[in-house]
Amino acid sequence: MILPIYAYGQPVLKKVAQDIGPDYEGLEQLIADMWETMEHANGVGLAAPQIGRSIRLFVVDSGPMHEEGEEHLGVRKVFINAEILEEAGDDCFYTEGCLSIPDINGEVERPEEITIRWQDENFVEHTETFKGLNARVIQHEYDHIEGILFIEYLKPLKMRLIKRKLEKISKGEVDAAYRMKFRK
Numbered sequence: 001m002i003l004p005i006y007a008y009g010q011p012v013l014k015k016v017a018q019d020i021g022p023d024y025e026g027l028e029q030l031i032a033d034m035w036e037t038m039e040h041a042n043g044v045g046l047a048a049p050q051i052g053r054s055i056r057l058f059v060v061d062s063g064p065m066h067e068e069g070e071e072h073l074g075v076r077k078v079f080i081n082a083e084i085l086e087e088a089g090d091d092c093f094y095t096e097g098c099l100s101i102p103d104i105n106g107e108v109e110r111p112e113e114i115t116i117r118w119q120d121e122n123f124v125e126h127t128e129t130f131k132g133l134n135a136r137v138i139q140h141e142y143d144h145i146e147g148i149l150f151i152e153y154l155k156p157l158k159m160r161l162i163k164r165k166l167e168k169i170s171k172g173e174v175d176a177a178y179r180m181k182f183r184k
Contacts, residue, residue: 003037003051004179008101008149009170011183012049017056017145019081022123024055031078031121034059041178043099045137047144050100052181056081058141065133075134082118082142085127087111094136096150101169102176104162106154110139 006012020027030053038046044065047058063074089112097105114135117127130138140150151159151166168174172182 001033001036002040002179003033004181005037005041005046005050005099005176006052007169007172007174007180007182008151008166009183010052010100010181012052012054013100013144013149014147015049015054016147017047017049017054020055020057028121031057031059035061037178038099041099041176045141046099047141049144049147056145058082058145060134060137060141062134062137065137073134075130075138078121079116079138079141080119080121080123082116082145084114084116084139084142086115087113088115088129089113089131092136094133096136096140098140098150099178101149101151101166102174102180104151104165104169106151106158106162108140108150108153110136110153114139116142 034046038059044062045058045060048055058079061076063071063076066073091109092112093107093109095105096108113129113131115129116138119125170183
């Protein structure tokens with residue numbers, strides 16, 4: 001089922017999310033709904049806070065960010081109770097956007113490489129190092145479960161330039177190609 005994506009201004013987007021266990025009710029369906037919602041919105045990642053759940057869960061499919069013919073270099077995974085263990089490499093800039101903040105993007109500086117520990121949908125623990133675009137998408141979604149939005153990394157001038165747009169999004173004055181839920 002396609003779920004509404006919570007828009008900028010929703011308090012759940014600014015909360016640090018809680019760990020979950022294998023007994024989390026409806027988890028399998030929730031993950032399926034998150035994949036469907038993300039794909040419907042043409043996203044490459046979606047975190048549970050973006051659908052109103054303050055839990056440490058996100059899905060990533062970075063394949064579409066890779067060059068045509070190299071989509072197989074992407075990552076398609078479910079991350080539960082993730083924890084970034086290490087950041088490495090040079091900090092790199094890349095233009096990011098977010099399904100919760102439609103029509104706004106900006107240059108974000110992030111480490112080129114991360115090592116992260118998480119559990120998959122079967123609660124099997126993994127630790128892996130990701131680089132480049134895969135690391136960037138994972139870091140963006142990880143920030144969501146930490147209550148951080150990509151716009152918090154933007155330069156002050158860029159923030160002043162988008163302030164009015166952010167206010168409009170928080171009031172529901174935005175046209176998105178997918179269902180959104182706004183603050184009342």
